[in-house]
Amino acid sequence: MNDLKDKIDVEDFAPAYYQLARILNEKIMNGKLRQGDRLPPETSLCEEFGLSRMTVRRAIAMLEEQGLLYRQRGKGTFIKGPPVDGGMFMIPDFHQEMSKQGIDSTTRLLAAKVVKAGEAEAENLKIKKGDKVVYMERVMEAGGEPLVFDRKFILYDPSRPFLEEEIGYESSPELFSGFPEMQPVRADLTLSVTILNAMEAELLNCIESSAAFRMEQLLWAANDLRVAWGWMLYRGDRFEFHSLGKPI
Amino acid sequence: MNDLKDKIDVEDFAPAYYQLARILNEKIMNGKLRQGDRLPPETSLCEEFGLSRMTVRRAIAMLEEQGLLYRQRGKGTFIKGPPVDGGMFMIPDFHQEMSKQGIDSTTRLLAAKVVKAGEAEAENLKIKKGDKVVYMERVMEAGGEPLVFDRKFILYDPSRPFLEEEIGYESSPELFSGFPEMQPVRADLTLSVTILNAMEAELLNCIESSAAFRMEQLLWAANDLRVAWGWMLYRGDRFEFHSLGKPI
DNA sequence: AAGTGGTCTAGACCACCCT
DNA sequence: GGGTGGTCTAGACCACTTT
Numbered sequence: 001m002n003d004l005k006d007k008i009d010v011e012d013f014a015p016a017y018y019q020l021a022r023i024l025n026e027k028i029m030n031g032k033l034r035q036g037d038r039l040p041p042e043t044s045l046c047e048e049f050g051l052s053r054m055t056v057r058r059a060i061a062m063l064e065e066q067g068l069l070y071r072q073r074g075k076g077t078f079i080k081g082p083p084v085d086g087g088m089f090m091i092p093d094f095h096q097e098m099s100k101q102g103i104d105s106t107t108r109l110l111a112a113k114v115v116k117a118g119e120a121e122a123e124n125l126k127i128k129k130g131d132k133v134v135y136m137e138r139v140m141e142a143g144g145e146p147l148v149f150d151r152k153f154i155l156y157d158p159s160r161p162f163l164e165e166e167i168g169y170e171s172s173p174e175l176f177s178g179f180p181e182m183q184p185v186r187a188d189l190t191l192s193v194t195i196l197n198a199m200e201a202e203l204l205n206c207i208e209s210s211a212a213f214r215m216e217q218l219l220w221a222a223n224d225l226r227v228a229w230g231w232m233l234y235r236g237d238r239f240e241f242h243s244l245g246k247p248i
Numbered sequence: 249m250n251d252l253k254d255k256i257d258v259e260d261f262a263p264a265y266y267q268l269a270r271i272l273n274e275k276i277m278n279g280k281l282r283q284g285d286r287l288p289p290e291t292s293l294c295e296e297f298g299l300s301r302m303t304v305r306r307a308i309a310m311l312e313e314q315g316l317l318y319r320q321r322g323k324g325t326f327i328k329g330p331p332v333d334g335g336m337f338m339i340p341d342f343h344q345e346m347s348k349q350g351i352d353s354t355t356r357l358l359a360a361k362v363v364k365a366g367e368a369e370a371e372n373l374k375i376k377k378g379d380k381v382v383y384m385e386r387v388m389e390a391g392g393e394p395l396v397f398d399r400k401f402i403l404y405d406p407s408r409p410f411l412e413e414e415i416g417y418e419s420s421p422e423l424f425s426g427f428p429e430m431q432p433v434r435a436d437l438t439l440s441v442t443i444l445n446a447m448e449a450e451l452l453n454c455i456e457s458s459a460a461f462r463m464e465q466l467l468w469a470a471n472d473l474r475v476a477w478g479w480m481l482y483r484g485d486r487f488e489f490h491s492l493g494k495p496i
Numbered sequence: 497a498a499g500t501g502g503t504c505t506a507g508a509c510c511a512c513c514c515t
Numbered sequence: 516g517g518g519t520g521g522t523c524t525a526g527a528c529c530a531c532t533t534t
Contacts, residue, residue, distance in 0.1 A: 015521080015522060015523085016522080017523090029433050029434060029470065030433075030470050031428065031429075031470030031471075034428065034431060034433075035431060041501085042500080043500085051524090052523060052524045052525065054302070054525095055522080057501085058523095065313070071500095071501060071502090072501075073500070073501045073502065073530065073531050073532080074499080074500050074501065074531035075499095075501080075531085075532060076500065077500090077501080081431075081432065082433060082434050082435035082467065082468075083341075083435055084435050084465060084467065085341040085342055085343075085480075086339040086342070087338070088337070088339075088492075089337050089338075089339065089437075089439050090334070090336050090337075091337065093333040093334045094333055094334070097334075180282065181279075183282060183283060183329075184332065185277050185278075185279055185282075186277060187331055187491070188490070188491065189331075189335045189490065190488050190491075191337050191488060191489045191490075192488040192489075193441045193459040193461055193484035194459055194484070195443075195459050209443075209457065211441040211442055211443050211460075212459075215334075217332060219330065219332065221279065222277065232333075236440065236441035236459075240439060241439045241440075242436070242437065243437035243438075243439075263503060264503080264504075265503080289519060290520070291518090291519085299504085300507090301505090302503095302504070302505075302506095303503080303505080306503090306504095308520095319519095319520060319521090320512090320519085320520075321511065321519070321520045322511075322512035322513035322514075322518080322520065323512085323513060323518095323519065323520080324520080498532100498533085499531100499532080499534095500530100500531080500533095501530085501531085501532100502528105502530075503528085503529075503530100504526105504528085505525105505527080506524105506526100507524085507525100508522100508523080509521105509522085509523085509524105510520105510521075510523100511521075511522100512519080512520085513517105513519075514516100514517090514518085514519100515517090515518105
């Protein structure tokens with residue numbers, strides 16, 4: 001029943017490190033290598049598969065990255081069990097994900113204006129309450145349905161006139177294009193859960209008090225300058241995320 | 249104002265690839281390398297820093313893994329913007345995380361018994377409705393507060409007596425220890441949001457109808473055998489998760 | 497002392513992109 | 516054809532663990 005080749009096939013288009021990773025991954029999924037088992041030493045694998053050590057190490061590094069095993073200097077490489085009580089989750093870019101699934105998606109701009117910063121905005125952008133900020137509200141839709149609500153407060157640059165046309169379409173980073181000092185270089189994201197209030201529920205076409213993901217965003221430019229703060233609400237009845245276990 | 253060495257320090261304990269990754273990362277965070285910019289070719293970096301190509305590539309690979317840049321064969325290596333509309337989130341193992349924070353945590357077993365599979369369990373474990381399964385309910389607590397509710401349905405192995413003592417403590421994988429055929433080798437995790445019902449809210453000491461994370465788990469053993477299914481509820485008022493941007 | 501993983505080199509050849 | 520990243524080798528030395 002073992003149709004799998006346990007050898008590196010030079011005719012195969014896949015590189016050797018990838019083939020080896022696949023072979024080892026298969027042994028783990030087969031139960032031939034079990035939790036706690038030690039992998040053969042790298043030098044043994046080199047001999048067994050006719051590969052150099054760097055290539056063998058690269059295959060093992062792939063599996064380590066996926067959390068299938070761990071390495072201990074001086075001791076060996078050991079198989080981990082599956083991540084039962086936790087894992088990694090990716091929240092993909094909304095429009096990218098939709099277009100990948102062949103679904104048309106749009107962003108609708110609800111509001112974009114200069115307002116005075118309230119308590120929360122001032123605190124998060126480290127400005128004074130009452131200072132001017134650009135406020136922006138958007139809804140992202142797909143299949144004729146609103147799915148994500150986005151609200152952002154953006155640092156207002158008095159040296160630059162505020163242009164509504166610049167705002168509101170697909171990609172947020174473009175908001176800052178042309179203003180190198182305000183270009184975000186880092187984003188701190190925080191994922192939590194919340195219950196939609198009446199306004200949010202109406203915009204998202206949900207019943208009030210339903211649950212949603214909330215992804216808070218704080219965008220940093222160079223020199224530790226905070227350039228934008230806000231959050232996105234993902235409808236709880238339309239989104240779920242899967243742990244990463246990219247098949248090899 | 250540039251206190252950063254832009255050279256590899258052989259006296260430094262950090263390996264060369266790591267130092268180079270730190271230097272490049274700093275240039276991105278400084279805004280010296282901006283979104284869309286092309287990195288110098290690998291061979292240039294080799295010369296500039298006096299490193300072999302493999303070492304330079306390893307540094308770049310680190311940054312690529314973190315989503316800071318991407319590579320295109322034949323064209324070059326380019327800086328990405330920060331992941332504004334999505335990112336990676338890790339949900340850590342509950343007890344590991346608590347002990348890391350110096351907080352004592354416990355697991356309390358509420359129920360462990362053999363029951364007949366209902367519709368959902370039968371569907372998810374691919375058994376017949378009414379077949380026997382092991383049912384288990386646990387609450388994980390820290391700081392005197394219940395924080396996570398766990399409910400699992402485990403494949404019942406008639407050849408093996410069901411022992412309540414085996415169940416219920418810290419680590420789920422141990423449930424299967426000693427039964428190699430049932431040892432999980434893979435876990436499919438699905439993250440969603442939900443609203444706590446009366447029973448769940450009481451067990452978690454929350455008000456009813458509050459929001460929570462729901463992490464559904466399907467555990468697979470070798471031969472594509474489904475060995476357990478269930479879900480964990482994380483109190484929404486006590487949990488939030490941060491995107492991964494490990495500082496270099 | 498022997499065995500293990502961690503780092504690094506100085507080359508080599510290949511696949512792809514652009515001119 | 517020249518430049519880029521992608522893969523691979525056959526060594527070397529080091530740090531750590533175990534015997």
